[in-house]
Amino acid sequence: MDTETRTSSAARRLVASLESSFQGERPRASQPLYQCPGGAEEADAHLKEVYHRTIVTWFGDTPSAQLGVHRLVHLGMTSGKRVGDWYGPAVVAHILRKAVEEATDPGLRGVNVYVAQDCTVYSADVVEKHSARADALRGPEGSPADSTAVIILIPIRLGGEKINPDYFNFVKGILSLEYCIGIIGGKPKQAYYFVGFQDDSLIYMDPHYCQSFVDVSKSDFPLQSYHCPSPKKMPFIKMDPSCTIGFYSRSVQDYERISNELSKVLQPSPKEKYPAFTFMKGHGRDYELSAPVEKREWPFIQSTQKAGASAGDFVLLKRRTEERKGVLAKKNAARCRPFCECCMKGHLCSRASGLCGDLVFCLNLRCWLYEYLINEPCSPGGKSCIPAGAAAQHRATTLRFNTAANRGIDCCRFLKNLICAA
């Protein structure tokens, strides 16, 4: 039961820090509570009770509840789920992230959610999340609560069709970690919340239990139905391979500790060849495919046709954005609608320009610039495609592109090239 207590202590820490962020946020609201008769201890207990109830109200069964089922289902629609659809642990992770991001409650502003992409946790992205809402958090007296806590959710799959028994030790290791807040998972077709393990059994809480509605807007609503009186056990082998692991990181220091401890658990033993997920330095976007494009000479539109060319009956995959453009272009072509060569969006405004041969661009400033840049080398005879007076605008736009930290903007690079060449 050691693990269970450890996991529950992690959960308690989460609640405690939620409370502390809450405290930092609304010092005035909590002050009168300290004046309760009966000394500091009683006041403390009373305060805890207030926080406890506040947290529970976030999960109330009303559309206005910040993390209530209504809100989550509503957010699920943006992920392509309809009311009545079943959810998987990865979709749920993203829905939770959105719900917390959109939450307006001051208590929830101290928390952020990070969801790993393709079984990879990008360290810089997590650190960024730690500081994301820091400004909102800083108390009036400049309290040291300058870091946003981050809940790290890692959707993984521990085997193809069935769970791979090689991962059992990994799951045990994860659940033994102090910072782990449990695993969203289940057995096939039935969702559970795994909180710990004992020998070869997982300890879980089962949400499949009808309970009567609680009106959380009342001041003394009953709390007992929000807690699980009897956790259950099931053997590891019954576990569905699809699950989402959760970690709670209070600060950047915490995150460093988590990644250190996790790297020990993740170290592949000779039996399990690969870790279930990995940590990587830097931002996720640093590893995206747009990175190695620099080498190419820039009127690369011609090469889109070659994307996915085949050798024999093989499909050649290329590490290039042109692959993306090629696929998008094909899709758009299939729809028989003109699409812009730059943004590939297919929604051309009425004033589509077609200066460069058969290529079409929308007159969105970025696309238009792009067009000009492709067009430029194909009109060496001095016939400039650029309208007079646009040079100043160019400079302004470069600046904007640079500052907007907008990724994947080819224009920026092209402009740089152009400026360097000039």
Add this chain to the structure above:
Amino acid sequence: MSSQYQHSIPFEVRRREGETVRAKYPNKIPIIVERAARSQVPELEQNKYLVPSDLTVGQLFFLIRLRVSMRPEEALFFFVKNSIPPSSSPLAAVYEEHHEEDLFLYITYSNESVYGA
């Protein structure tokens, strides 16, 4: 290992093709990407791919996502012999360790399972 491709094409043919491709494109890797059995993901139109050997698993995620039209948000998982290859490792490394005797690397892909029935 229940690969449809392996079932449908005899070993000798596969091996011969594997050898030819390896000889012809020494810096490319022949892989077979197949959907895991009973998975809800869309099927790929083609299963045979030649990838640059320095392509990482993470980048392959990106390319396959495009081909099955999945958003980055939707979970996609790769398996090589029923375990998850780390997204940072280049396919060349995965290939060296896990290619079959026919000189192909077999990757299965799957999405998450939903809970409920």
